[in-house]
Amino acid sequence: MNGGPKMSDEAKELIIFLDCGDTIIDEGTEVRDEHGTVIEGRVITGADTMVRTLAERGYRLAIVADGTAQSFKNLLTQNGLYDYFEVLIYSEQMKVDKPNPRMFKAAMGAMELGERDRGRIIMVGNNLSRDVRGANQAGITSVHLNWTSRYPKTSLDPAERPDYTIEEPLALVELADRLNEELAAKKRIQA
Template identity: 35%
Template sequence: MNGVKWLFFDLGDTLVDESPPFEDSIRQLVQASRSLGYAFGEDELRIELLRAYEELHIQPMREALGRLVPKEDDRLAVRSGMKYRKEMEKPFPNALPVVRELAERCRLGVIANQSLGTAERLEQYGLLPYFQVICSSAELGVAKPDPRIFKQALADAGCLPEEAAMIGDRIDNDIVPAKQLGMKAVWIRQGFARNQRVPGPPEGPDAVITRLEELLDLF
């Protein structure tokens, strides 16, 4: 990690625990599907969701539901009543102390696929003061893995790709596009993407961790 001056973080399942709203979404989708006569349960949908992440589908939840609800009209009906409860997301307990310490060593940014209000949520979490650059898909109109969101973050930071590292939970959305641009990349194995296949060089991660605290030994 020599020469790294900037650390860019994904948010969902990297700094922020998405498991409560994801589990709530699973419950909602199963209940709505059963009202249409489908008999699968939460465990079955969870298994398909894990598989969809492993297979690098861009929209894993939609893919998983499609395998269990084959009729398009039924899928539309199920999804129409589903509400992702963003307010249930919370930062991981170790996120703030790790970010605070890393901010003393490097400059920090965010590259994330998020709905509107990313900065406001970071402020609620107590994380906003530690980030100098925030690139969120909703505000920019471009989402990972599109390289343009990474290029915008690098431009805003005024740093070269080789001076930056991307930290995220998804091989497809975080690691591969960062490596393709010449950035370093750290894969944190958390959430539904934890079993994604790791590609070989040059697109594989420079490091693999399972806890945020391990970043303190890398940087």
């Protein structure tokens, strides 16, 4: 576990799982070494501000991404974002790719979240067949970052329909605040 910076005393109800490629890092800027490990890449405009703002507001953040640990460590460290994530779950360590539910269960387990917490989690990613399908199958709210043309933007498969769609990384801050307020209001009513 990473135990990144905790900058807000206010605990948020909403928990945010994020993909990395084409969600935080622009895959088109990635440079790989001879072994295929990503050694550098640039953030999508606004993605670094999105991550920092969410962390500063007290949201618990996890990376749930397909790829190698070293690639993501390189990318997130050089862009100053590594320490903002409480948990980093990669397909390399899990031996499966998204949409396999083990990816999401591993992030939940590492964050000490149980079944009753599923309704508090959102998965944000750019890929309908991996991020959105995986979140939907895991009973987690899906958010499609409709930013890149590298992957399909629509699907006829109901399992790949996102609960929410945003067009750019910074739009996640407003959506997260809104969803968190809805969760907090429900909790107050139940109390």
